[in-house]
Amino acid sequence: MNSTKVYISGLGILSALGNDIKATEQALRENRSGISPLQLFPVQQQSPLPTAEVTNLTSTSLPRTHTLALAAAKQAMSCSPAPPDAVILGTTTGGILTTEQQLAAGEKNPDKYKYHGLSTVAQTVAEQYECTGKAFTVSTACSSGAVALTLAMRMLQAGEVTTVLAGGVDSLCYLTYYGFHSLQLVDQEGSKPFDIKRQGMSVGEGSALLLLTTDRPEKPLAELSGAGLSCDAYHAAAPHPEGAGAYLAMHDALQDGQLSTEDIDYINLHGTGTPDNDLAESKAIRRLFPTPPPLSSVKGATGHSLAASGAIEAAIATIAIQSGLLPANTGLQQTDPELHLQPLIQAKEQPVAAVLSNSFGFGGNNASLLLTKADLFPAPAHTASKSDGLTILGKSCITGAGKLAESMASLLQNKKTGGQLSTKEISATLPGKNIRRLKRYSRLALALANDAFTDSGTKQTPENIFMGTGWGALSETYDFLKKLRETNEQFPSPIDFVGSVHNSAAGQIAILFNAQGANITSSGGDYSFEQALNTAESMLSNSSPAAFVLSVDEGHPEFSTLFDPSIEQAAELADGGGCFHLTREQIAGKVQMHSLCYQHKATADNFKKIAGNYDLILAGIPAAYREEGEQQLTDCLQEMENKPPVLRYRELTGEFASASAVAAVMAVHLLEQEQPLYPLENKRILLLGLGNTLCATSFSIL
Amino acid sequence: MDDLTAKLKEKLIEILNLTDVTPDEIDENAQLVGGELGIDSIDVLEMVVMVEKDYGVVINNKEIGEKVFSTLAALSNYISENSPNLSS
Numbered sequence: 001m002n003s004t005k006v007y008i009s010g011l012g013i014l015s016a017l018g019n020d021i022k023a024t025e026q027a028l029r030e031n032r033s034g035i036s037p038l039q040l041f042p043v044q045q046q047s048p049l050p051t052a053e054v055t056n057l058t059s060t061s062l063p064r065t066h067t068l069a070l071a072a073a074k075q076a077m078s079c080s081p082a083p084p085d086a087v088i089l090g091t092t093t094g095g096i097l098t099t100e101q102q103l104a105a106g107e108k109n110p111d112k113y114k115y116h117g118l119s120t121v122a123q124t125v126a127e128q129y130e131c132t133g134k135a136f137t138v139s140t141a142c143s144s145g146a147v148a149l150t151l152a153m154r155m156l157q158a159g160e161v162t163t164v165l166a167g168g169v170d171s172l173c174y175l176t177y178y179g180f181h182s183l184q185l186v187d188q189e190g191s192k193p194f195d196i197k198r199q200g201m202s203v204g205e206g207s208a209l210l211l212l213t214t215d216r217p218e219k220p221l222a223e224l225s226g227a228g229l230s231c232d233a234y235h236a237a238a239p240h241p242e243g244a245g246a247y248l249a250m251h252d253a254l255q256d257g258q259l260s261t262e263d264i265d266y267i268n269l270h271g272t273g274t275p276d277n278d279l280a281e282s283k284a285i286r287r288l289f290p291t292p293p294p295l296s297s298v299k300g301a302t303g304h305s306l307a308a309s310g311a312i313e314a315a316i317a318t319i320a321i322q323s324g325l326l327p328a329n330t331g332l333q334q335t336d337p338e339l340h341l342q343p344l345i346q347a348k349e350q351p352v353a354a355v356l357s358n359s360f361g362f363g364g365n366n367a368s369l370l371l372t373k374a375d376l377f378p379a380p381a382h383t384a385s386k387s388d389g390l391t392i393l394g395k396s397c398i399t400g401a402g403k404l405a406e407s408m409a410s411l412l413q414n415k416k417t418g419g420q421l422s423t424k425e426i427s428a429t430l431p432g433k434n435i436r437r438l439k440r441y442s443r444l445a446l447a448l449a450n451d452a453f454t455d456s457g458t459k460q461t462p463e464n465i466f467m468g469t470g471w472g473a474l475s476e477t478y479d480f481l482k483k484l485r486e487t488n489e490q491f492p493s494p495i496d497f498v499g500s501v502h503n504s505a506a507g508q509i510a511i512l513f514n515a516q517g518a519n520i521t522s523s524g525g526d527y528s529f530e531q532a533l534n535t536a537e538s539m540l541s542n543s544s545p546a547a548f549v550l551s552v553d554e555g556h557p558e559f560s561t562l563f564d565p566s567i568e569q570a571a572e573l574a575d576g577g578g579c580f581h582l583t584r585e586q587i588a589g590k591v592q593m594h595s596l597c598y599q600h601k602a603t604a605d606n607f608k609k610i611a612g613n614y615d616l617i618l619a620g621i622p623a624a625y626r627e628e629g630e631q632q633l634t635d636c637l638q639e640m641e642n643k644p645p646v647l648r649y650r651e652l653t654g655e656f657a658s659a660s661a662v663a664a665v666m667a668v669h670l671l672e673q674e675q676p677l678y679p680l681e682n683k684r685i686l687l688l689g690l691g692n693t694l695c696a697t698s699f700s701i702l
Numbered sequence: 703m704d705d706l707t708a709k710l711k712e713k714l715i716e717i718l719n720l721t722d723v724t725p726d727e728i729d730e731n732a733q734l735v736g737g738e739l740g741i742d743s744i745d746v747l748e749m750v751v752m753v754e755k756d757y758g759v760v761i762n763n764k765e766i767g768e769k770v771f772s773t774l775a776a777l778s779n780y781i782s783e784n785s786p787n788l789s790s
Binding site for chain 2 (some may be wrong): 183184235236238239432433436487490492493494495498539605690
């Protein structure tokens with residue numbers, strides 16, 4: 001057994017309450033709300049809705065989300081000269097506000113959209129602080145910030161890294177402002193969680209980053225000592241009415257940190273102020289806590305900053321522990337008696353040793369974090385070693401050529417699989433009632449998961465889902481913004497908004513398989529599959545049940561050519577992805593997949609680490625990074641004694657962000673062949689992701 | 703069945719992508735939400751948008767919403783009583 005404490009050594013926070021820790025603490029002490037009518041961008045409504053805006057933000061040439069992230073990073077890194085080993089950010093908006101403005105102006109130049117992708121936020125922060133390691137992006141809607149911190153904690157506990165800069169960020173934008181409005185989830189008078197007259201949330205923005213380390217700093221601010229993730233597997237947008245997933249997340253966070261309900265001094269509620277969320281959350285709290293400790297939601301003060309909120313509230317929990325300050329449930333006047341909870345009406349000063357902080361989101365994604373006073377509780381023991389790699393039980397893929405059989409037949413004959421499979425063919429095996437509202441991205445994902453499960457021939461249904469996507473739900477995002485513009489901002493589709501989040505597809509898979517475990521969507525541009533795989537390897541322990549690891553992208557006639565620099569304007573679109581049903585269990589004769597490296601900036605050491613005896617290299621070189629990619633490939637081959645054949649698979653699959661998932665399926669397929677196409681002396685295949693990141697994944701037979 | 707109800711059936715099939723259903727198969731007196739068509743709260747919001755956009759009738763109150771969307775016939779009645787676009 002291993003016991004590793006994860007310390008918080010630096011903190012950065014920006015929200016409607018202020019642009020640093022001191023201003024935030026002051027506002028919390030005064031029970032002041034940062035909610036006021038929207039000013040950030042013009043809207044065509046007569047009276048703009050209440051929002052929670054960050055003010056006095058010094059703008060940069062980058063989109064607002066990136067600017068918010070950099071400002072929080074500067075604060076968190078102020079006392080730490082050394083670069084962090086990894087950067088892990090939760091975000092749902094990326095560069096969308098800039099994209100919306102460019103689209104409205106009719107801008108057609110792809111260069112103007114180069115910061116659209118979610119992954120560019122973490123990359124920008126990594127570059128600013130010279131982090132060469134993992135620059136990861138988690139996108140699980142409103143739990144993103146908390147899930148990013150959970151992933152960072154697991155990587156630190158495993159000893160993979162020593163310092164991680166992690167948290168969440170989102171900026172206000174038309175999509176979220178009008179999206180939540182279309183769902184009738186916005187309180188016209190400003191959010192007042194748990195109040196009898198609550199009508200919804202106030203959409204907000206902000207960022208918070210925590211510098212986490214396993215090296216005990218001289219003055220630790222607090223410890224991140226536990227986390228629980230769950231998925232409702234119930235509905236795309238509404239919470240489980242009994243708060244089943246919320247209960248599970250809180251329960252698991254306490255168990256993870258080995259504390260009991262009596263140890264908790266304060267609960268920071270998710271408390272968005274929507275009638276359904278507050279009711280479900282209160283039920284979960286009362287079920288877990290016989291006598292709940294003091295509790296409050298700060299969202300009547302900070303608004304709901306979506307992907308940032310989990311990190312902002314972890315930062316506020318740290319302030320609570322540091323200063324002995326319990327924040328008030330700002331905006332609350334008369335508590336709803338149906339909730340049977342009494343949140344704090346005023347801020348309260350008293351010592352705080354342990355805080356539970358909740359974050360829940362669309363897709364039924366729940367996260368609960370446990371933060372404690374530094375060095376007060378013993379370090380929780382964790383199962384030390386994990387087996388290397390994940391064992392493949394089943395696989396599936398979709399390309400322009402078809403599903404698994406057709407795709408593999410084409411690839412093995414060196415034939416192109418580019419293009420797009422028709423939506424009808426994708427949906428053929430899916431239950432009609434589950435897919436009525438789903439567009440291409442979610443249908444691709446659901447079909448892949450369904451096929452991988454069938455291929456495994458087991459009854460072991462997956463409980464955890466790790467999904468990658470470079471660009472997410474392009475059709476829903478495009479359709480929402482188009483209708484918004486065409487109707488003078490009056491009638492966008494609520495169905496499109498719910499489907500537009502990157503984690504909508506993984507949420508649908510969870511519903512289909514009743515998968516209630518961790519459900520994490522990662523976005524890493526052309527390396528999204530590899531990010532999902534790394535996330536799975538960090539999150540799955542030896543006792544974890546089976547999981548899906550997949551990556552999916554849809555080709556969109558308007559957006560793909562604007563956003564993805566590897567897709568030429570006139571090129572035929574390609575899309576699809578691959579999925580594995582897998583387990584930590586080692587099974588003789590099965591193929592094992594293992595990530596060897598994921599580096600934001602490659603160094604000579606990385607190439608040495610990758611070197612080995614392989615039968616084949618599947619090289620993923622996105623067209624936009626051909627020169628760098630080819631150079632990296634040369635450097636990599638130089639470290640290898642045998643010179644295995646190299647297949648540049650994008651020449652066959654076409655250019656799309658999740659092409660590496662198809663290549664991964666190909667690697668497994670080749671190793672499983674009885675009559676191998678390539679001589680398989682070593683029974684090992686290497687999948688390389690090259691270009692603006694270096695990643696390597698090995699496939700071998702156990 | 704009046705023209706408005708017939709038109710609403712077509713619109714429902716279109717905006718909610720009820721591809722397996724024909725207008726004739728929708729019973730305007732059957733429970734709409736949570737009934738056989740599999741319509742849930744998000745679909746209701748999509749219908750709210752359509753009703754406001756096409757008929758100028760705003761439904762932004764949960765209690766009224768529950769009554770209006772109880773059946774398709776109730777929706778049809780509410781629109782004909784409140785729509786400025788259907789003054790005939």
